[in-house]
Every structure is written in structure tokens, then in C-alpha cells.
Amino acid sequence: MSQKDSFLHLARPLGPAPVGAQPSTAPLSVVIQPPAIFSILDHSLRRPSDQDRVIGTLLGVRSEDGTEVEIRNCYAVPHTETAEQVEVDMDYQKQMLALHLRANPREVLVGWYATSNELNTFSALIQNFYGQQGDGTWPYPAVHLTVSTVPGQEIEARTYISAPIGVTAERAADSCLFIPVPYELKYGEAERSGLELISSAKDREDRSQGIITDLESLERAIVQVLDMLERVSSYVNNVLDEEATPSSALGQFLLNALSLAPKVEAADIERDFNAHIQDVLVVSYLANTIRTQIDLSNRLATAALTMGTGDPLTSEGGDTTNTRGGDNNRGGDNRRGGRGGRGGRGRRDGPSDQ
Amino acid sequence: MADILKETPLKAVQVEALVVMKLIKHSSQAFPTTATGSLVGMDVNGTLQITNSFPFPTVDVPATDGHQQDTASNLAAAAPRAKANVAYQNEMIKFLREVNVDANNVGWYMSTSMGNFINANTIENQFFYQKEPNERTIALVHDVGRSSQGSLSLRAFRLSPAFMIAYKEAKFTTENLQKSGLRYQDILVELPLTIHNSHLLTSLLHQLPSDAPREELDFPPNLSALQQDPNTPQPPLFPNFDSLDLSIDPFLEKTCDLLLESIENHHTELNNHQYYQRSLGREQAKITAWQQKRKAENAARAAAKQPLLPEDEWQRLFKLPQEPSRLEILLNSRQVEQYARQVDGFTATASAKMFAVKSNLLPGE
Numbered sequence: 001m002s003q004k005d006s007f008l009h010l011a012r013p014l015g016p017a018p019v020g021a022q023p024s025t026a027p028l029s030v031v032i033q034p035p036a037i038f039s040i041l042d043h044s045l046r047r048p049s050d051q052d053r054v055i056g057t058l059l060g061v062r063s064e065d066g067t068e069v070e071i072r073n074c075y076a077v078p079h080t081e082t083a084e085q086v087e088v089d090m091d092y093q094k095q096m097l098a099l100h101l102r103a104n105p106r107e108v109l110v111g112w113y114a115t116s117n118e119l120n121t122f123s124a125l126i127q128n129f130y131g132q133q134g135d136g137t138w139p140y141p142a143v144h145l146t147v148s149t150v151p152g153q154e155i156e157a158r159t160y161i162s163a164p165i166g167v168t169a170e171r172a173a174d175s176c177l178f179i180p181v182p183y184e185l186k187y188g189e190a191e192r193s194g195l196e197l198i199s200s201a202k203d204r205e206d207r208s209q210g211i212i213t214d215l216e217s218l219e220r221a222i223v224q225v226l227d228m229l230e231r232v233s234s235y236v237n238n239v240l241d242e243e244a245t246p247s248s249a250l251g252q253f254l255l256n257a258l259s260l261a262p263k264v265e266a267a268d269i270e271r272d273f274n275a276h277i278q279d280v281l282v283v284s285y286l287a288n289t290i291r292t293q294i295d296l297s298n299r300l301a302t303a304a305l306t307m308g309t310g311d312p313l314t315s316e317g318g319d320t321t322n323t324r325g326g327d328n329n330r331g332g333d334n335r336r337g338g339r340g341g342r343g344g345r346g347r348r349d350g351p352s353d354q
Numbered sequence: 355m356a357d358i359l360k361e362t363p364l365k366a367v368q369v370e371a372l373v374v375m376k377l378i379k380h381s382s383q384a385f386p387t388t389a390t391g392s393l394v395g396m397d398v399n400g401t402l403q404i405t406n407s408f409p410f411p412t413v414d415v416p417a418t419d420g421h422q423q424d425t426a427s428n429l430a431a432a433a434p435r436a437k438a439n440v441a442y443q444n445e446m447i448k449f450l451r452e453v454n455v456d457a458n459n460v461g462w463y464m465s466t467s468m469g470n471f472i473n474a475n476t477i478e479n480q481f482f483y484q485k486e487p488n489e490r491t492i493a494l495v496h497d498v499g500r501s502s503q504g505s506l507s508l509r510a511f512r513l514s515p516a517f518m519i520a521y522k523e524a525k526f527t528t529e530n531l532q533k534s535g536l537r538y539q540d541i542l543v544e545l546p547l548t549i550h551n552s553h554l555l556t557s558l559l560h561q562l563p564s565d566a567p568r569e570e571l572d573f574p575p576n577l578s579a580l581q582q583d584p585n586t587p588q589p590p591l592f593p594n595f596d597s598l599d600l601s602i603d604p605f606l607e608k609t610c611d612l613l614l615e616s617i618e619n620h621h622t623e624l625n626n627h628q629y630y631q632r633s634l635g636r637e638q639a640k641i642t643a644w645q646q647k648r649k650a651e652n653a654a655r656a657a658a659k660q661p662l663l664p665e666d667e668w669q670r671l672f673k674l675p676q677e678p679s680r681l682e683i684l685l686n687s688r689q690v691e692q693y694a695r696q697v698d699g700f701t702a703t704a705s706a707k708m709f710a711v712k713s714n715l716l717p718g719e
Contacts, residue, residue, distance in 0.1 A: 092452065095449065103391075190378055198371045202556050214700075218597050218598070221597050249574045253581075284701035287698065
């Protein structure tokens, strides 16, 4: 979906609008985060069967001067659209916004989305609603994001801001000029692991994927890297055999990459490696010993009583109470022993993981 | 209908990609404070499909120093069972229903770091959910710390029926534990979890450039052209090359620290129990002494033909100390187990990477 469109913004005479209510039409750049896109796609799937497109509100943050908008979140707003009229549930929009603000006070209203690439008269109406004074994004322009979700075609997203247009104030209320603005899809460092898992399911028939363990993902990454190394080395071999065309730029690049390998004495590597691997293994061993000890301690704590004859708790009398006390003490001793051992080990744990 | 549903136990959890992304976003924004929120979805033949989620409202605590941050974290951790949030959740679900989202509450989620989530708070939240609105609810736990060093860590948990009963009675004495046979391994039941993508999302993912082009490309004229080539493919999302990162020791260290902390807790709890047992023993010794004295007295009275004194008066005279609850020990043990397994996982990858580095630096050995 990376689009290479370029935009040229020209200043133009603005249409009639109430004095002082002039929204800024300066171009801005839009950043879209994956949760928002995912949410729009989900909403598109859940639209009523008789509706071609659904709309919703975009939430996000705006840079101080308003030239950069980051769309972080969005929610669906019910609306009905016929050939003659459009109805947006404004009450719903207001209450939902209030609910979202309670959970996420920093994300403000930045615009709206529609799940069709079409821009029509109703788009202009809705756009003016979102950009209005009071409840809207004024004085900043409202961002309009369209995501086409036609089956069998590529998903295409576009972002717009609007400028008022029309000869009279009445005409200006239901029309506007959509100005395309550039956008970027960006994901954060933290989202990377989630996206990895999600995209690993993209080639699967059932479109689902279980959680991968660290070791599995390491293995896959290594296999992939080996594959790429193989490709490079076969190219280099082909060049050496004079079967492929050499390229000095590629050669330089490879040489630079190879020179990044540190030069260390073999003995040093051997020593550091052994020291470290021992540390790691000791930590692992201790962790498992601790686990066993804890298990043992729990078992002893609850098993000590049943080792006597019958259940001493139901009977009364001096003799049984005495044995019960004895049993309990024995349990206590056992546990004390276990704990002592653990404590000692715990202290040794410290330096070994440095 | 409810009866039919009850017959098939929950077997698996299927999480929509949207929920995964929302969860990650919320957790990483709130980090290091705990993030909690609600999950909505549907139960289809024992598979719980989680299709949407929303965060709980944040409580405004000026987080300036460490102490206040702790309060914020505590408030957030207790959020799922707070009264105000139940109302918020119901309202949100009511609105979501209008836009055709599966409007059933199926559980809650929380973020954690390095698997440090098995505590009384989590248990109480899940108990609250499993007890009241709907028995078939789960807790999703997203581990921010572990996810940042490799693959995503997202797990689904439920309380076991045995533990539910025990927790309802709130009796975690040695005697009860013996009777029910409840062990710390049985507190939480982990459900297998899968991630599911919608058709539209699959098509979006296929549009994103991921792999290096397979066809032959033109050679760059020089090095700088190569480095500035706009067609250079971004590292693909999958497989994630971040997992090749060699610095794994910090995570191992952190887990060891947490493990030691848990052992400290265990130690404290054991001390409590020993104290209880010592005082119990003392009281029992007193009772026995009293009983023997009374017996001797009665024997003397019988010989003197006097009326016998009652022998069960000790129950009024002496009060046996209350046994401290073993719940804390159980949870702590479960936490230790969790850490130990985590250490196992880390050492496995760490040693694999170390051998790789070694053979790379010492070729031919």
C-alpha cells in the first residue's frame, strides 16, 4: 500500500464561509498506525448487508503546530445512506467520543473514515460536520481517510483534508473541496512482535496461527538468514567462475559488511564462551532446582498430616493432639531444611548471572 | 441454551488480529503501569473467539515519583472489578452492539512484564469475572517485557473449577487443601491460543512488500547508489530478525531477580507458618497439661466421692491460633514455577545464539 503519489498544493481563493470560522487548509502529513487500519477493516466486514460503505471517527494525536497528524485509534459510527439523504448518529458519535476520552485522554478527534474510495456529496456533508466548530476538529482541518475494501481488488487508502467551496454560504455548507494529503503507515517497536505473528498467518489456508515460542522464531529467522547468505554466496561464486556479471558496488558493499566481524583471539573467545555458557547453564540448573524445591515444599506442607494413622483432626483427646503436634513439627522441620538450602542457593545465584 | 453451552468446556481461544494490535498498543503506551481492559467476542463450540477489545478508563494519578506510579499500577490492576468500570464496560458494549460487534463480554486483559502477573489481584479479577457475568470468561495476559525481546507473548488463562470452589469458601488451610487435593499447578488453566486474520487483513498483508525480489535486478553503478536505493526491501515482518539480537542477558538477569524476590516471599510465608505452628504447639501443650491436671483432680474427687468437674472446659479457656491462609504460598509457588520455565526458555535461546557466535568467530573448529 506504499503509494508514491506526490502532491502539489496551490493557494486558491476560498469559498464563502462565516468570518472567523475559517479552518486551516495548510497541507499536513498523516501517519496511520496499524490498530486503526485493522479496526477499519474489521468494521468494513461487519457492515450491514445493504450498505456499501460504513463510516467512523478517527482518533489520534496532533503535533503542536497541527502539521502532523497521527491516527492511533478509531471507532465505528452507525449511519444510513440512501440516494437522497444521509443520516449519521451524532448522539452516538458524541457519547462514544466521551467514552474513549475517559480511557485515553490524550487521543483527540482528528477526522473520520469511510470504507469506500468514493467521494460524494454526502462525504462533503459529513466532512463539514467533523470539521465544524464546537464538536468538530476546528480550527484544525478534519482528516478524511478512505480505505477501499472492494473484494478482489487491492486495498487502497487515501487521506484528504478539505477546503470550503461554493458560491453562497448555503452551498458551502454541503460541499467542500477534498485535497489529497500524503500519509504513511507506521508501526512501533512494540507492535513488531505482534505484526510478526499476524503476518506469519498470511499464507495459511485457515488464516490463523498459534503462538510461536522464542526458540521457534529464532529458528525461522536463522533459516531465513542462511537462505539469504546462500543466495549471496552463490552469486559471488558465479562471479568467480565468470558466469555472472561482477559489480564493484556490490563487492564494496559485501566487503564493508564482512569487515564488521570483530577480530578476537581464538583463546579469548574460547575462554569467554566457556565462562558464559557455564553461567547460563548454572542459572538454568538453579532455576529448575528451585522449582523442584518449591514443589517439594508444597507437597510436604500438605502431606505431613496424612502420614499419621487416620485423620487426627476428627478425633479429640490428649494423645492424638500430641501426635498431631509432633507431625506438624516434623513438617515444619522438613520445610525449614528445604528453605535453608534454597536460601543458600539463592545467594549463589546472584553473581552467576552477571 | 445456557445448558447446551455449559456442556462443552472451553477448549481454545482464538484472538482476532485487531485485538492483538489494540492490546499491544494499550500495553506499550501504559508501560510500566499495568494496562487493563475488556474483551468482547463469541463462544463457538468451546472455542472462545475474541473479536474486539477496549481499554478501561485511566485513573488520573500524577505519576511523578515511584510511589505514585505504584498506586496507578495498583488501581489499573484492580480496574476490572471496580464498580465504575463495570458500568463503563456495559455502556461500551451497548454502543458496540449498534455497529454489529459481537457484544458479549468474554473476559479481560492485562499487561505484565517478564511473567510477573500471578498475584492476588489477577486471581481476584478472574474470579470476579468467572463468578458473575458469565462463567465462560478468560484472562488474556500480554507480556510486554518478553515480547520486546523476541516473539509475541500472549497467553490465555482461566481459574480451574477446583480453585473456584476453594476461593469461594476462602479457606486455604492445610486441612482444606488436603481434602480438595488442590495444588499450585491447578490454580490457573492455560488455554491454547491462536491468532486469526480476517480476509481483508490477509489481503492487506499480501500487499505490504515483504520479501526480497526474486528476479534479477540491474546492478547499481556505485556504493552510494546501492545504499540509497529506494527499492531496498524493508526487513520483513516475518520472520522477525530482531530475535537474532544477541543481548539476552538483561532479560535473564531480570528474571533471576524476580525469582529471588519470589523466594524471599516464600520464605516470609513459611516463617509465618512456623510461627503459627510454634504457637499452636504451645497452646496444645498447655491444653494437655490442663487436661491432665483436670483428670488428676477428677480422680481425686472420685476417690473423695465428690461430683466430677467437666473435662471439656478447655475449649472455652484456650483459644487455638488461626491458621494463616496458604493462598499466598500457592500463588507464589505458581509464580516461581513460571519464572523457572521462563529462565529455561531464555537459556535455550541464549545458548543457541552463543554456539552460533562461537562457531562464527572460530571457523574451522
